[in-house]
Amino acid sequence: MATKQLNPFTRAILMAKHAWAVFRAKNTPRHVKLILGIGLLYIISPWDIIPEWLPVIGVLDDFALAALLISWAGGFETDGEDSK
Template identity: 40%
Template sequence: MFKRLTLLWTVVRGDARQLWAALRHPAAPGWLKLGAALIVIYVVSPIDIIPDFIPGLGVVDDIVLVPLAIRALLKRLPVEIARAVGRVR
């Protein structure tokens, strides 16, 4: 599992930092917090779309779905939060 988390972090490093900053913003909406919590639950959950024991394919769903989910949350940020975290629109 540590290897999977390390690989994910290298893929989503910048977006994850922006999401973390948005979550810490005083005006962060509830849907943002819920979405981030669901992403974390998916990453640490042993249930995956493609099981991790399949060599080579086990982490593909995480490497694809997690960055897409983070980007989807960041695209929907309110303007003032997007500007505050450096995601200028």
């Protein structure tokens, strides 16, 4: 059975929604929720390891962390009702 390929933007949105569903699922372990929450706080925080005023790498570290967390959360299952 052939499946339709999604464009990268749509795929990223779906992965972010899944990460949110993993965060909200009741069966997700606390350490996973803690890591996702701390990662989100780091991304939105004004304090960074690499400051944003550096031309490319300042923003790249936030995007890399977001991609890593979303990809990592993709390995966890949700209980079905939260994944809508």
